[in-house]
Amino acid sequence: MGLSEKDRIRAKLKAGDTTVRVLLSHPMHTGRAKNDADKLIPAEFIQDIRCWRNSEEVLSIKCGTATARNPYFSFHLVGGQQGDQIAIRWVDNLGAKGTVETTVI
Numbered sequence: 001m002g003l004s005e006k007d008r009i010r011a012k013l014k015a016g017d018t019t020v021r022v023l024l025s026h027p028m029h030t031g032r033a034k035n036d037a038d039k040l041i042p043a044e045f046i047q048d049i050r051c052w053r054n055s056e057e058v059l060s061i062k063c064g065t066a067t068a069r070n071p072y073f074s075f076h077l078v079g080g081q082q083g084d085q086i087a088i089r090w091v092d093n094l095g096a097k098g099t100v101e102t103t104v105i
Contacts (some may be wrong), residue, residue: 007022007100009088009101013080018077020051023072024049024070026069028068028069028071044093044094045063047063050090052085053080081104084104
């Protein structure tokens with residue numbers, strides 16, 4: 001399942017639209033920093049994030065090395081209703097994957 005055990009997500013209906021907030025737990029190494037032994041830390045970063053509402057993909061985000069460690073995203077989806085299922089799935093450049101899900105309140 002990857003590094004997603006600490007990922008967090010919330011989805012709330014407000015004024016007829018859905019607000020999704022997600023915090024992903026990931027080191028997001030650029031490949032340019034060095035460790036204490038003065039060796040380069042290999043690149044490790046989320047490169048693809050996708051969001052589904054119920055079974056329909058509604059958002060795709062491409063990331064790179066410029067994205068902060070433990071990235072936070074907040075976005076609005078047009079429409080929706082309480083009880084909708086929201087799922088976020090991410091993949092990093094090393095093939096690690098994570099999934100986090102919630103129900104719209």
